[in-house]
Amino acid sequence: MKHRIQHSTGLRERLPDYAARLNTTAEALAEAYDWMLAHDVAFESPSRDGTVTQISCLDIEQRIEHPLARRFFAALRDEMPCKLLPAYGKNWPTFVDRCRRMWELVYNILINKIPSHNLRLAWLRLGGAKIGKGSAVWRHTEVIGIESLTIGDDTCIGWHCQIDARSGLVIGNHVTIASHVLIVGGGHDLEAPEFWSVSAPIRIEDYAWITSRAMILMGAHVGEGAVVSANCVVSKKIEPYVIVAGQGAKPVGTRVRGLNYKVGGKGLFTLLH
Template identity: 25%
Template sequence: MYNKDTVSGPSFSIYNRLFRLIWQIAASLFFAYTPKQLHGWRSFLLRLFGAKVGRGVHVYPKVKIWAPWNLQLEDQCGIANGVILYSQGKIIIGRRAVVSQGAHLCTGTHDYTDPGFPLITKPIRVGDFAWVAAEAFVHPGVTIGEGCVIGARSVVTKDMPPWMVCSGHPCRPIKGRVEEELKQKRFLEPVS
């Protein structure tokens, strides 16, 4: 971090803020108003700004991304319109994972015990084949396990286990998700 006293100044350097301004201009001109089908173009633009983007990724035009250089999007993942990727820290979305409309993944918070209220960033990881449903909120530092489903409007404050359906405020595991059923449906075949 650039400044540990957010009362007296910004948390990030002038270089970081300038680069984010350039990204915001590029995103508003070349990303946000593109046709839905132009996933390849948006992936190219994200790569241009430092994101690691796998093959067959679907990022829709109305996704809000704070800093693309802190994104890692694995093969065939999908990020729906209205998603907020508040990537002050690293966000990793796994292979064939889905983040649905209005979900908010937030990697930044503040240390409320310090009078300077310094920014704290912690990475978020969404495992392969996981689904973060509509309008869920994921806190900094959370890992969502492989194949995990996060229910709509859940508030995820801690790590969620693999192959479970989880929901609530705070989010908690509800029931198992059967991995074998997905394998039979060929969802877990390797990406070619």
């Protein structure tokens, strides 16, 4: 199977560092890495920033026959900001995953419509989300992949957003995500007849502002204090304090530095939000 999730760029150049951590030689780890590429455990693809390494988005550690490749896959998996899907079958990880999917289904059908910040956040936290102090997720916002969602302090996600955290979504402190924003962490391989899934983590840094109807796609990294304008589609790195707009998320200006405000998403007058 070739369902995969992006790990990083330039992994092959960092193999000596991983070899030291795994207490092996760089040559042995390079051989194990090549084995992973040949057996659909890891994948490489070119990009404008270098060679991107992806790994299987299924937790297939126990199925990997090569001992060192098995250890290397586990090390790469543990660096991901998300939980990989289980190797489905009649096993405990599959049962836990099914329970999580039911938990988020109840949230998206019922809980996210209840006018209580505390109840909604408690449901998300019990489902595995990490949400900081003073943050808010307003009503009618849907969340997928609750267990792979991380939100910092004093961050606000507005009305009617769709948040896909299955590939790992990390949102910093004092972030404003306006209403009707789409955050999509995955897609499908259009060059594969089997329609394999492809995905990548998304990161939104402190004080970023995502305005209404923007779309943040897999692999996006919105820098500190950056602004994504309305109806803009972002699938790349946005530098800190840069304002992007229009087709291709082109820079149109810069934002003032030294930001120190609070979003305040759960004040007295947002009771019904």
